[in-house]
Amino acid sequence: MQVRKANSGEIPRNLLALADPSEKSVNDYIERGICFLLEEGSKIKGVMVLLPTRPHTIEIVNIAVEEQYQDKGLGKYMLNEAFKIAKLEGYTIIEIGTGNSSLQQLFLYQKCGFRITGIDKDFFIKHYDSPIFENGIQCCDMIRLSKDL
Numbered sequence: 001m002q003v004r005k006a007n008s009g010e011i012p013r014n015l016l017a018l019a020d021p022s023e024k025s026v027n028d029y030i031e032r033g034i035c036f037l038l039e040e041g042s043k044i045k046g047v048m049v050l051l052p053t054r055p056h057t058i059e060i061v062n063i064a065v066e067e068q069y070q071d072k073g074l075g076k077y078m079l080n081e082a083f084k085i086a087k088l089e090g091y092t093i094i095e096i097g098t099g100n101s102s103l104q105q106l107f108l109y110q111k112c113g114f115r116i117t118g119i120d121k122d123f124f125i126k127h128y129d130s131p132i133f134e135n136g137i138q139c140c141d142m143i144r145l146s147k148d149l
């Protein structure tokens with residue numbers, strides 16, 4: 001299993017859409033960020049996009065694992081690879097954001113050492129065309145998390 005930079009032309013948009021239903025926001029950050037693929041043999045099983053945001057700070061703006069390979073530790077593996085890549089590039093803080101309704105993601109990110117630093121209230125109401133529901137609740141706010149590297 002390896003994580004490598006995606007070449008232009010092999011960006012798995014279907015996978016990115018699993019994590020982010022807004023095509024507009026995906027288009028925006030794949031232009032500015034660096035897309036990485038999780039590959040096993042010739043099979044692409046996951047994707048993540050890292051975007052430098054502020055001095056010393058990089059954000060995981062998208063992370064997704066192909067549905068049939070979820071819950072097998074691949075998300076955790078990619079997060080740990082992101083920490084290594086970011087550290088090697090000299091970043092000292094890594095950030096991620098997720099919805100208030102994304103309970104599995106909130107568990108996973110905290111298990112990987114992220115701490116909640118803030119709430120972007122009504123983010124998903126303001127920036128997404130259609131309402132999003134998960135786990136029986138509406139996704140309204142973005143929970144911001146950060147980890148020191």
Ligand code: COA
Nearest residue numbers: 018019063064065070071072073074075076098104107108
């Ligand atoms: N209570 C406690 N922990 C829970 C839990 C619960 N109810 N539900 C899930 N978890 C934990 C698991 O225990 C596991 O941690 P562990 O290994 O310590 O047990 C972790 O969540 C799941 O880890 P992993 O198997 O590595 O996740 P994954 O490979 O499925 O990848 C995503 C995680 C989110 C990337 C993947 O599910 C995905 O692509 N989802 C759709 C896209 C998405 O939502 N992306 C993120 C947008 S913010």
